Amino acid sequence: MDNKKASKKDVDKNLKQKQLENHKVINDGEFMTTNQGLKVSEDEMSLKAGTRGPTIMDDFHFREKMTHFDHERIPERIVHARGQGAHGIFESYQDLSEITMADFLSEKGKRTPLFCRFSTVAGSRGSADTVRDARGWAVKFYTQKGNYDLVSNNMPVFFIHDGIKFPDFVHAVKPEPHNEIPQAASAHDTFWDFITQNQEAAHMVMWAMSDRAIPRSLRMMEGFGVHTYRMVNKQGKSRFVKFHWKPLLGTHSLVWDEAQKINGKNPDFHRQDLWDSIEMGNYPEYELGIQILENEDEFKFDFDILDATKLWPEELVPVKIIGKMILNKNPDNFFAETEQVAFHPGHVVPGIDFTNDPLLQGRLFSYTDTQLIRLGGPNFHEIPINRPIVAIHNNQRDGYNRQDINIGQTSYHRNGLNGNYPRTASPEEGGYHHYEEKVEGYKIRARSDSFDDHFTQAIMFYNSLSKPEQKHLRDAFSFEVSKCKSEMVQKNTIEMFNNVDHDIARDIAMAVGLPVPKKKEIKVGLKSPALSQENTRKSYKTRKIMAILSEGFDEKYVDLIKELKSSGVQVEVLSTHLGEIKSSGEKTVKAEQTLLTGHPVLYDALYVIGGKKQDKEFESKTEEFLMEAFKHYKPVFLAKEKSSLFKKAKLGEPGVLVDDTENNIEKILEMLSNHRFWDRKIY
Numbered sequence: 001m002d003n004k005k006a007s008k009k010d011v012d013k014n015l016k017q018k019q020l021e022n023h024k025v026i027n028d029g030e031f032m033t034t035n036q037g038l039k040v041s042e043d044e045m046s047l048k049a050g051t052r053g054p055t056i057m058d059d060f061h062f063r064e065k066m067t068h069f070d071h072e073r074i075p076e077r078i079v080h081a082r083g084q085g086a087h088g089i090f091e092s093y094q095d096l097s098e099i100t101m102a103d104f105l106s107e108k109g110k111r112t113p114l115f116c117r118f119s120t121v122a123g124s125r126g127s128a129d130t131v132r133d134a135r136g137w138a139v140k141f142y143t144q145k146g147n148y149d150l151v152s153n154n155m156p157v158f159f160i161h162d163g164i165k166f167p168d169f170v171h172a173v174k175p176e177p178h179n180e181i182p183q184a185a186s187a188h189d190t191f192w193d194f195i196t197q198n199q200e201a202a203h204m205v206m207w208a209m210s211d212r213a214i215p216r217s218l219r220m221m222e223g224f225g226v227h228t229y230r231m232v233n234k235q236g237k238s239r240f241v242k243f244h245w246k247p248l249l250g251t252h253s254l255v256w257d258e259a260q261k262i263n264g265k266n267p268d269f270h271r272q273d274l275w276d277s278i279e280m281g282n283y284p285e286y287e288l289g290i291q292i293l294e295n296e297d298e299f300k301f302d303f304d305i306l307d308a309t310k311l312w313p314e315e316l317v318p319v320k321i322i323g324k325m326i327l328n329k330n331p332d333n334f335f336a337e338t339e340q341v342a343f344h345p346g347h348v349v350p351g352i353d354f355t356n357d358p359l360l361q362g363r364l365f366s367y368t369d370t371q372l373i374r375l376g377g378p379n380f381h382e383i384p385i386n387r388p389i390v391a392i393h394n395n396q397r398d399g400y401n402r403q404d405i406n407i408g409q410t411s412y413h414r415n416g417l418n419g420n421y422p423r424t425a426s427p428e429e430g431g432y433h434h435y436e437e438k439v440e441g442y443k444i445r446a447r448s449d450s451f452d453d454h455f456t457q458a459i460m461f462y463n464s465l466s467k468p469e470q471k472h473l474r475d476a477f478s479f480e481v482s483k484c485k486s487e488m489v490q491k492n493t494i495e496m497f498n499n500v501d502h503d504i505a506r507d508i509a510m511a512v513g514l515p516v517p518k519k520k521e522i523k524v525g526l527k528s529p530a531l532s533q534e535n536t537r538k539s540y541k542t543r544k545i546m547a548i549l550s551e552g553f554d555e556k557y558v559d560l561i562k563e564l565k566s567s568g569v570q571v572e573v574l575s576t577h578l579g580e581i582k583s584s585g586e587k588t589v590k591a592e593q594t595l596l597t598g599h600p601v602l603y604d605a606l607y608v609i610g611g612k613k614q615d616k617e618f619e620s621k622t623e624e625f626l627m628e629a630f631k632h633y634k635p636v637f638l639a640k641e642k643s644s645l646f647k648k649a650k651l652g653e654p655g656v657l658v659d660d661t662e663n664n665i666e667k668i669l670e671m672l673s674n675h676r677f678w679d680r681k682i683y
Contacts, residue, residue, distance in 0.1 A: 034064055074339070075374050076125045079170055080136040082184075083119030084218065084271035085338035086278055087329040090114050090141060090288070093322055099239060099292065100231035101351030104143040105322065113142045115385060116327055117341055118218045118274070121153075122173050123184025128267035130259040131184040132213045132476065137223035137245065138343040139325065142389045145430060149347040150243060151363075155212055156224035156311040159201040161451050163362010169194060169201075187483035196492035200451070202500060203309050203458040209476040210461075211253035211469055211533060216604075216675075218274045219284040219542070220252040227345070227360040228305050230353040230435055231290075238435050240293040240305060240355065242312055244319050248285040250537035252675050256476065258632045261601045269602065275330055282542045282568075284327045289319035303457065304450035308359040310457050314530040337385045342371045350427070353435045358447070376400045393422035456525060458500045463524060464531040468678040474504050478511035490514060540672035541568040545637075546603035546629075548574050548595070548622055552612030554639065555583035563665055569672065571607075574598040576618060584612070595621045600628040605635040605672055630656075633676040637668060653680045 032040040040061055047059035055062065077083075090112045096105040104112040119136035120127065135154040140147055159169050171177075172194035173186050182188055186208065195201045207213070215221040223245030232238045254262070262269045277284060291312050293305065303310040331337035344367035345360065354360060371380045377400025380386060392404070395411045410418040425431030462470060481493050490512045498505035502519040509516045529535050547561060561571050575581050575591040582588050595618070600606050606629035608622055629636050636656045655677030657667060 034061055035068070074376070077119075077374065078370070079121050080119040081125045082123055082127050082129070083117045083136065083338060084274050085115060085117040085331055085341060086274060086284075086327040087331070088114050088116060088283075088325055088327040090139075090323055090325045093324070096322060097233065099233055101234050102143075102148070102231070102349055103145040103351075104141055104148070104349075105351075112144075113389070114325065115140045115142075115337070115341060116325070117338060117343070118270070120184065122186065127184035128263040129270035130214060130254060130262045130267075132186065132208070132256075132259070132480075133184065134208060134213065135215065135218070135221060137221075138341075140341065140343060140347075140386075141349075143349055144390065145349045146390060147347050147386075147388045148349045148352065149343045149345060150225060151343050151345045151367075152223040152225050152243065152245065154215065154221045154223055155204065155207040156226060156242075156244075157204050157207065157457075158226055158308045158359060159195075159204045160198065160359060161200050161307060161309060161447060162358040163360075163366065165198070166359075166362060166366070169198075182483075187480040189484045189486045189489050192481060192484050192493050193486070193489045196489065196496050199454045199496055200309050202454045202496065203461065206458045206461045206473065206500065209480070210465070210473045211255075212251075213476075214254045214256065214259040215270075216252040216254050217249075218270050219277060220247050220249050222246060222251050223286070224311075226308055227357045228355045229360075230355055231292075232351055232353055232435050236435075238295055238353070238437075240295070240298065242291040242317075244289040244291070245286045245325070246289055246319075246321070248287065248324075248537065249539050249541060250675075251533050252536065253533060255632050255676075256472065256479070258601045261599070265599050265601060274327075277542060278327060278330050280570075286325045287321045288323045288325060289321045291317040291319055293317060303453065304448060306355055306357045307451045308357055309451075309454070313460070313526060313528040315526070315528055336383075340375060340380075340383050341385045342367075342375060342380050342383070344368060344371070348432070350430060350432050356439075379403065395422070455499045459522060459524065460526055460528060461531055462501050462504070464528045466532050466534040466678075468676075469532060469534065470503075474507040477504055478507050481508050482511045484512075487514070538673040538675065540669045542570060543604040543672040544570040544572065544602075545605045545607050545672070546574060546598060546600055546625070547571050547607040547609055548625065549581060549589070549609040550575055550611035550613045550618055551582055552584050553581070553609050554611075555585040555587040557609050557639070558583060558587040558589055560665070561589060564668065567665070567669060569669070572598070572603070581611075600625045600634070601632070603629075603634075604675070605629070605637065607637040609639045630680070631682050633678055633680055633682075635668075635671040635674070635677070637664075637671075653677075655680055 032043060034040060043061075043065075046055040046062045048055050057063075090104065092105050092108060092110045092112075094108045096102070099105075104110060116139045117136070119138075120129070120131060120133045121136060122133050123131060137152040137154055139150045139152070141150070160166065172190045175181055175183055176188060176190050186192075195205055212221070223243075225243030228240050228242060230238045231241045266272065274284065291314070293300075293312070298305060301312075301316065305312065346364045346367065348354075354364065372378060374380075375383065378396070379399050379401050381392075382401070382403040395413055397406060397411050408418060413422075413424075414420050427433040462473065465473065477493075477497065481490055484490055484493075490508070491514060494505050494509050494512075494514060494517060497508065498517045498520055499522070501522070502517075506516045545564065547557075549557065561573070564571050572593060573581070573589050573591045574593045574595055576595060578591050578594060580588045581591050606625060608626065610622075614622075626636065630653070633655065638656070638658050640658055655671060655674070657664060657671060
């Protein structure tokens, strides 16, 4: 294959080979063997000394089988333990050679296979999906020049400036060590004590208390590279860049009450949503964008561009869209792929380089160190999901779990016995060359004064939100700090966020029963409309409607359901029982959930169709569902009936549609696209 110009056919072939590599399909025609290939004659009874005697050491099959079982679980990630992954393709929108040597961005239409893993941060593997938390977003590009890992979050900033503080932050947000409580939650004393003692975290906490921390779906959240990186072209010219992922479905969130209930109804809500969408062919799509800053503009702004607690407002540095990621294949085996995939921000390709961001510098050490303990030693790159699609040639040998069998006499550089192969490659031959940056100064443990402004961007974030988003953020603060037991921590939090907005401090103080502080004069600066989810893309595609009906429903709704599905909407029918539900005519629909197994928090909208057979239990449950969907600001659709049930639906409120015409499909799709109706009065 010509590495410089790999055709679409070649790349797709590489992807297929990558996805099938090392896969072992269970085949009924094969004999069972040990891990050494020996055929097994008995797998249900251990080898004993007599039929009632002890199992004996000779039973190597039992020992191998049990030993492997005992070691099926590897240490989970300390952070980002709970995740879900998918295979996909990245397609470049244009030739970016003027900006970067990165091969996968070298021509319009170039396609690169990838693996993407989403995750929560604070909880263990057994925690729920919809907890309030940042989300990890890591993408491994299998490029023609080696693997490139873009390790991102769904928030553009972080809690700390310097990687040396990361263990402290994680210790603070994890369950408290004396009682291992709470799981996957920041609503406790040690987290908020850390925040108030490390006020550089102010901006990130605003994001964590916002709706961004409870996304509706992994398919509907933004991703950010957080750090400032460099892109370097073939002429050696460097530019600063930040990375952005933009979902084509828009950026949408749950409401807090809804998120808490989903944790109980379906703790796998996000991973199931991603899996089901891909299985149905509703492939998640995200555009990749970059913010570009010329070297000479490094000190142009009133914030330090290397400060990971700051973002570059899109109104000052626009996002240039450069390509699209499509997730089109679920893993064949969760453990082998999603659990064993190893990411590292230091896995780069020619054309992408680092900056002196002190948090990034710390991460460049810690990721490899983590994989060594998680994946059993230095050969984790040989696990199939981590292997590049290009050949590996170096002098690294041996170690735990070595897979490659190296042939030859030499394993060192330089050598004469093997012609000094493998030899190094010059930059002209594709060898990685670090950007040459002049660095000088004293060896010192200190931080630049340009990192000292902790509140300006926190203020900008809050003032950029819509009124409903601001209210949700204040409610989140009140909820979290009310869970703290220490009055000192509560007071410190109130005082700290009085520097951001008095309404936040007031609401926290009132929630915990402490005095409201005096209002401070706060300078209001730039607003960034891009930070509000109210300004996101709106789409009805893949939105999920809960349709409730019973025997004898008007058969016109069979055609309506079909039309909605053909428009790209998911409709799931609920009734008193599973299986076929008869309409008033000849047509039927299939109920996929019952009124006991389904719940409105698991859907984007509610459609109450009803039917002739509506007993008290049906009406009671439907009324409960109506109230639930209504108070979460969701679209509510109602068949026109005279039942007293529908008199309680607050029909005059926004986002409630009574079906009194033959065709409401356009209005339904418009309301679904709106996602929520925040101006609805919740009684």
